[in-house]
Amino acid sequence: MAEKLLTREKGFSEWYVDVVLKAKLADYSDVKGCMVIRPNGYAIWENMQRVLDKMFKDTGHRNAYFPLLIPESFLRKEAEHVEGFAPQLAVVTHAGGKKLEEAYVIRPTSETIINSMFSRWIQSYRDLPLLLNQWANVMRWEMRTRLFLRTTEFLWQEGHTCHETEKEAEDETLKMLEVYRAFAEDYMAMPVLAGRKSDSEKFAGALRTYSIEAMMQDKKALQAGTSHALGQNFAKAFNTQFQGRDGKQAYVWQSSWGVSTRLIGGLILTHSDDAGFVAPPKLAATHVVIIIIGRTPEERGPVREKAHALAADLKKAGLGVIVDDDESKGPGFKYFEYELQGVCLRVELGPKDLAKEQVVMVRRDTRQKDFVPISQAVAHAEGMLDQMQKDLFAKAKKLRDDSTFEVNSYDELKAKADAGFMLAHWCEDPACEARIKEETAATTRNRPFTLEQKPGACVACGKPSPGRIVFSKAY
Amino acid sequence: MAEKLLTREKGFSEWYVDVVLKAKLADYSDVKGCMVIRPNGYAIWENMQRVLDKMFKDTGHRNAYFPLLIPESFLRKEAEHVEGFAPQLAVVTHAGGKKLEEAYVIRPTSETIINSMFSRWIQSYRDLPLLLNQWANVMRWEMRTRLFLRTTEFLWQEGHTCHETEKEAEDETLKMLEVYRAFAEDYMAMPVLAGRKSDSEKFAGALRTYSIEAMMQDKKALQAGTSHALGQNFAKAFNTQFQGRDGKQAYVWQSSWGVSTRLIGGLILTHSDDAGFVAPPKLAATHVVIIIIGRTPEERGPVREKAHALAADLKKAGLGVIVDDDESKGPGFKYFEYELQGVCLRVELGPKDLAKEQVVMVRRDTRQKDFVPISQAVAHAEGMLDQMQKDLFAKAKKLRDDSTFEVNSYDELKAKADAGFMLAHWCEDPACEARIKEETAATTRNRPFTLEQKPGACVACGKPSPGRIVFSKAY
Numbered sequence: 001m002a003e004k005l006l007t008r009e010k011g012f013s014e015w016y017v018d019v020v021l022k023a024k025l026a027d028y029s030d031v032k033g034c035m036v037i038r039p040n041g042y043a044i045w046e047n048m049q050r051v052l053d054k055m056f057k058d059t060g061h062r063n064a065y066f067p068l069l070i071p072e073s074f075l076r077k078e079a080e081h082v083e084g085f086a087p088q089l090a091v092v093t094h095a096g097g098k099k100l101e102e103a104y105v106i107r108p109t110s111e112t113i114i115n116s117m118f119s120r121w122i123q124s125y126r127d128l129p130l131l132l133n134q135w136a137n138v139m140r141w142e143m144r145t146r147l148f149l150r151t152t153e154f155l156w157q158e159g160h161t162c163h164e165t166e167k168e169a170e171d172e173t174l175k176m177l178e179v180y181r182a183f184a185e186d187y188m189a190m191p192v193l194a195g196r197k198s199d200s201e202k203f204a205g206a207l208r209t210y211s212i213e214a215m216m217q218d219k220k221a222l223q224a225g226t227s228h229a230l231g232q233n234f235a236k237a238f239n240t241q242f243q244g245r246d247g248k249q250a251y252v253w254q255s256s257w258g259v260s261t262r263l264i265g266g267l268i269l270t271h272s273d274d275a276g277f278v279a280p281p282k283l284a285a286t287h288v289v290i291i292i293i294g295r296t297p298e299e300r301g302p303v304r305e306k307a308h309a310l311a312a313d314l315k316k317a318g319l320g321v322i323v324d325d326d327e328s329k330g331p332g333f334k335y336f337e338y339e340l341q342g343v344c345l346r347v348e349l350g351p352k353d354l355a356k357e358q359v360v361m362v363r364r365d366t367r368q369k370d371f372v373p374i375s376q377a378v379a380h381a382e383g384m385l386d387q388m389q390k391d392l393f394a395k396a397k398k399l400r401d402d403s404t405f406e407v408n409s410y411d412e413l414k415a416k417a418d419a420g421f422m423l424a425h426w427c428e429d430p431a432c433e434a435r436i437k438e439e440t441a442a443t444t445r446n447r448p449f450t451l452e453q454k455p456g457a458c459v460a461c462g463k464p465s466p467g468r469i470v471f472s473k474a475y
Numbered sequence: 476m477a478e479k480l481l482t483r484e485k486g487f488s489e490w491y492v493d494v495v496l497k498a499k500l501a502d503y504s505d506v507k508g509c510m511v512i513r514p515n516g517y518a519i520w521e522n523m524q525r526v527l528d529k530m531f532k533d534t535g536h537r538n539a540y541f542p543l544l545i546p547e548s549f550l551r552k553e554a555e556h557v558e559g560f561a562p563q564l565a566v567v568t569h570a571g572g573k574k575l576e577e578a579y580v581i582r583p584t585s586e587t588i589i590n591s592m593f594s595r596w597i598q599s600y601r602d603l604p605l606l607l608n609q610w611a612n613v614m615r616w617e618m619r620t621r622l623f624l625r626t627t628e629f630l631w632q633e634g635h636t637c638h639e640t641e642k643e644a645e646d647e648t649l650k651m652l653e654v655y656r657a658f659a660e661d662y663m664a665m666p667v668l669a670g671r672k673s674d675s676e677k678f679a680g681a682l683r684t685y686s687i688e689a690m691m692q693d694k695k696a697l698q699a700g701t702s703h704a705l706g707q708n709f710a711k712a713f714n715t716q717f718q719g720r721d722g723k724q725a726y727v728w729q730s731s732w733g734v735s736t737r738l739i740g741g742l743i744l745t746h747s748d749d750a751g752f753v754a755p756p757k758l759a760a761t762h763v764v765i766i767i768i769g770r771t772p773e774e775r776g777p778v779r780e781k782a783h784a785l786a787a788d789l790k791k792a793g794l795g796v797i798v799d800d801d802e803s804k805g806p807g808f809k810y811f812e813y814e815l816q817g818v819c820l821r822v823e824l825g826p827k828d829l830a831k832e833q834v835v836m837v838r839r840d841t842r843q844k845d846f847v848p849i850s851q852a853v854a855h856a857e858g859m860l861d862q863m864q865k866d867l868f869a870k871a872k873k874l875r876d877d878s879t880f881e882v883n884s885y886d887e888l889k890a891k892a893d894a895g896f897m898l899a900h901w902c903e904d905p906a907c908e909a910r911i912k913e914e915t916a917a918t919t920r921n922r923p924f925t926l927e928q929k930p931g932a933c934v935a936c937g938k939p940s941p942g943r944i945v946f947s948k949a950y
Binding site: 027029030031034035036037038039042043045046062063064065066067068069070071074086087088089090091092093094095096097104106113116117120121132136137139141142143153155 | 502504505506509510511512513514517518520521537538539540541542543544545546549561562563564565566567568569570571572579581588591592595596607611612614616617618628630
């Protein structure tokens with residue numbers, strides 16, 4: 001019999017790691033802080049990529065690829081940027097059997113190397129807007145790592161755009177944040193708050209950073225995507241100028257935005273349960289597993305035939321399907337295994353079902369069990385998957401809404417630090433933010449666009465606050 | 476007016492670089508030997524990936540992702556492997572602000588790091604075959620680089636498989652070579668010879684290497700893809716064992732196989748001409764550009780409407796379409812520009828065409844010009860694209876067949892070293908191979924499966940040869 005999974009109640013962190021390893025989503029490697037993404041996990045990433053890539057292209061972006069290595073001197077051209085990233089860099093000092101004259105760093109993000117190209121490609125306002133995206137690996141040396149959520153190397157996409165005016169760049173920054181929000185909610189079934197980060201939490205080198213923030217099942221926040229208004233900071237550092245409509249030279253205005261394989265961690269922490277991984281149907285690799293039941297070849301033969309016919313129909317409807325005809329393992333073992341791996345629907349098909357021209361269909365998340373005429377199986381599966389997608393979102397949203405509080409004093413904030421999202425007044429002084437982080441481990445997540453802003457008094461110091469912001473412990 | 480392209484006659488190498496740069500396929504970067512793949516080039520890579528990825532999945536492979544960095548000691552576990560790759564390694568010695576205890580190398584290929592995981596994942600014959608593929612960047616420090624064809628960093632896929640028996644591993648090795656052959660010929664319209672490489676040209680660590688070899692327009696060979704029978708070499712180095720059907724422990728038998736962004740270079744060198752890039756329709760990013768012609772708003776209005784309606788119909792048929800309505804540039808400039816960038820078909824649409832309810836359709840490669848009733852435009856475009864795909868292949872095949880010779884003496888081999896593929900007897904002694912390379916710059920490409928093997932005498936030393944092999948200068 002297979003080994004049972006740890007439970008969330010016994011230890012949420014340990015449960016998370018156990019799901020990732022036992023569902024074969026990822027594994028530890030011999031390289032410090034780097035993981036291996038196994039086929040079950042990579043299939044989720046491929047589905048995320050397919051959906052996001054289409055959203056980027058539909059909003060006018062094209063993909064390109066820039067070098068992995070960045071001359072060390074490039075990072076130093078933007079003071080805040082190098083300060084932010086220097087502690088996390090991996091450095092190539094030798095190559096081709098020789099010490100390099102100038103060291104290279106492995107990209108932690110690509111604003112600098114990309115601007116070195118933008119400055120060559122852009123001459124005139126006619127070259128703008130320039131809307132690029134890159135799918136790539138990046139590296140940030142981390143002290144404490146966690147599979148998917150924080151790894152030394154991760155996979156991501158980074159959008160980089162150039163515009164004539166600050167407004168156009170800001171519009172782009174917010175448009176791509178909205179793309180992330182829609183993706184998180186409509187595909188990942190993960191409700192998020194879209195809003196602006198505080199200055200101390202912004203990207204090193206940006207004017208403003210916006211994020212989407214989700215609540216995990218343990219009520220901690222996960223920053224799931226960021227979009228940055230870079231202003232002209234990198235344009236000035238790399239001299240990315242254009243001749244404007246007025247004939248004058250000007251620096252471009254830029255945005256950059258990214259999501260990463262961290263999203264897979266968010267998906268797991270949002271939906272999975274004590275039986276293992278739960279994948280929202282819109283991103284699942286396998287929607288349906290058909291398990292052939294029968295003790296003898298005489299029993300299994302006709303069942304097998306019907307199972308493959310049904311699988312073909314389900315595939316025609318665009319679903320990912322596995323037929324399990326392995327006689328060396330019993331049905332109970334298989335139910336356990338496919339639940340662990342997050343297959344959305346299990347179809348049980350045996351001689352008794354065949355006689356009744358029906359199948360048994362079981363939903364992964366609720367274990368709802370339907371007896372369905374075989375002739376209606378495809379439509380029924382599609383209906384169950386639609387409902388599962390909606391229910392996963394609703395359940396996650398309920399948890400978040402039920403775990404979001406207005407907090408009106410410092411004592412209350414300390415008391416509720418583990419209870420979820422705290423909406424609290426803050427004077428915008430980094431000192432108060434730092435004190436709260438130090439004493440409660442809660443950080444500012446963002447100022448959600450949907451949160452009405454009314455003046456009040458900072459929970460930490462009592463000075464005037466422009467409106468509430470979300471505080472929470474976070475991954 | 477735009478700057479004219481260099482011609483092939485004046486200098487093939489210079490023409491190649493000029494096409495890559497002016498068609499905006501790639502650009503040089505500030506990182507030694509690394510290129511930037513621009514959107515026009517990356518779109519070709521995306522199409523290649525889409526087709527290949529489906530072929531890999533249809534043959535039972537799943538994608539995964541392994542770390543970029545490999546502990547230096549891993550490479551040393553396989554003696555031939557480290558010897559082959561050591562001179563090309565980029566080495567990370569510092570990370571997170573500290574000197575590392577053990578240096579990491581940036582993967583030049585991933586057999587070692589992947590075997591370190593295989594050895595954990597594989598226990599029994601039930602875990603076999605294990606069929607994985609990875610899309611990734613790799614790095615090999617090169618002395619002389621050339622855009623797409625030889626760059627320090629490149630993008631590729633690397634398949635890695637484990638099998639119970641040597642025969643199964645060999646079958647897989649050859650199956651994936653056949654996938655590459657089919658891809659090169661059916662999609663890239665690039666005829667190739669599939670065959671076995673000589674021992675001195677095989678992958679460092681493999682038992683046998685197979686390749687597909689194409690002939691470029693300058694009659695030099697391009698190795699376009701390789702598939703390796705790794706035997707048990709890496710399995711022994713990493714202790715990748717399984718319990719066999721007989722209950723005994725055994726090392727797995729492995730294959731690995733890869734193609735890279737080098738293919739884009741091959742595509743350019745096979746089909747492009749003095750007007751710029753020529754893309755085979757099955758991999759082209761843009762199949763049709765519709766150019767709106769007209770001097771006044773009154774003229775352009777109805778043309779524009781018809782152009783967008785036609786574009787919608789073409790897109791519905793699965794084609795990539797651009798409508799060019801830019802009034803600041805004349806048609807002549809645009810024809811030049813889209814030919815340069817390799818758009819397969821140009822559709823000219825002006826008020827006169829509209830009056831006749833026709834469009835003018837011009838094929839990129841032959842400049843064949845058809846006047847087509849608008850109602851038949853989609854079907855006609857599809858027909859022209861089909862024919863173009865076939866003609867590109869036929870033209871490339873004719874060049875290769877016309878430039879392939881039997882060569883029966885060393886003098887003849889020296890005389891024909893620039894004339895194409897030379898089929899010559901060779902005794903299989905590496906010394907003769909080395910001498911020929913030294914004196915003529917021709918190397919053994921492969922022993923094509925389609926080339927009947929009859930004994931003869933080595934062109935270099937006169938000793939017995941088992942059959943002819945292809946010698947050629949190569950990229």
